[in-house]
Amino acid sequence: DAGITQSPRYKITETGRQVTLMCHQTWSHSYMFWYRQDLGHGLRLIYYSAAADITDKGEVPDGYVVSRSKTENFPLTLESATRSQTSVYFCASSESAASTDTQYFGPGTRLTVL
Amino acid sequence: AQSVAQPEDQVNVAEGNPLTVKCTYSVSGNPYLFWYVQYPNRGLQFLLKYITGDNLVKGSYGFEAEFNKSQTSFHLKKPSALVSDSALYFCAGTSGGYQKVTFGIGTKLQVIP
Numbered sequence: 001d002a003g004i005t006q007s008p009r010y011k012i013t014e015t016g017r018q019v020t021l022m023c024h025q026t027w028s029h030s031y032m033f034w035y036r037q038d039l040g041h042g043l044r045l046i047y048y049s050a051a052a053d054i055t056d057k058g059e060v061p062d063g064y065v066v067s068r069s070k071t072e073n074f075p076l077t078l079e080s081a082t083r084s085q086t087s088v089y090f091c092a093s094s095e096s097a098a099s100t101d102t103q104y105f106g107p108g109t110r111l112t113v114l
Numbered sequence: 115a116q117s118v119a120q121p122e123d124q125v126n127v128a129e130g131n132p133l134t135v136k137c138t139y140s141v142s143g144n145p146y147l148f149w150y151v152q153y154p155n156r157g158l159q160f161l162l163k164y165i166t167g168d169n170l171v172k173g174s175y176g177f178e179a180e181f182n183k184s185q186t187s188f189h190l191k192k193p194s195a196l197v198s199d200s201a202l203y204f205c206a207g208t209s210g211g212y213q214k215v216t217f218g219i220g221t222k223l224q225v226i227p
Contacts, residue, residue, distance in 0.1 A: 043204065045214065102160045102163065103158075104160070
């Protein structure tokens with residue numbers, strides 16, 4: 001039972017490059033989320049998705065693009081990476097939209113933009 | 115706008131002593147509150163949540179949390195700390211609707227042998 005996986009786990013890139021972070025879940029959860037974790041800010045929501053082909057912005061969406069063609073995958077793309085996007089990125093999923101639902105997190109991707 | 119505050123960056127406690135990690139919230143309507151734990155180089159793991167009912171919520175690994183509506187608090191507690199409890203703890207909350215949960219900035223718990 002793989003649960004929720006992220007790849008790569010570590011990535012170093014340069015300013016201006018395009019980077020895609022992958023997220024895959026095996027539970028068939030409807031909802032998926034992307035967060036970034038930064039010191040002093042905790043976790044901030046970037047984008048979320050209610051189902052395949054349904055996505056919406058979170059708190060800090062600028063500079064990011066998402067897609068969800070299949071329920072199990074939710075890639076996050078930085079179209080032109082900037083140093084301020086250096087962070088740890090977490091993907092999460094939950095079974096439904098209910099506020100009472102627990103979110104399940106992947107192991108994270110540590111991204112460094114030089 | 116909803117918010118969750120964790121007033122302590124770090125909490126140090128001796129092994130075997132009781133521990134408390136503090137959380138206060140500001141949400142409109144009925145709050146739904148969560149605690150998650152993050153071990154080094156790992157994702158967040160769910161500990162417990164308050165939805166409604168009993169103000170004392172019991173969760174994983176012997177942790178519990180007390181919901182206090184008058185003080186708008188949801189402090190995490192454990193009667194006897196273990197060295198293995200050392201980790202980063204996040205409080206989170208929402209008032210409903212879509213899963214737009216707001217996370218606190220995290221509190222590092224250090225249990226000293």
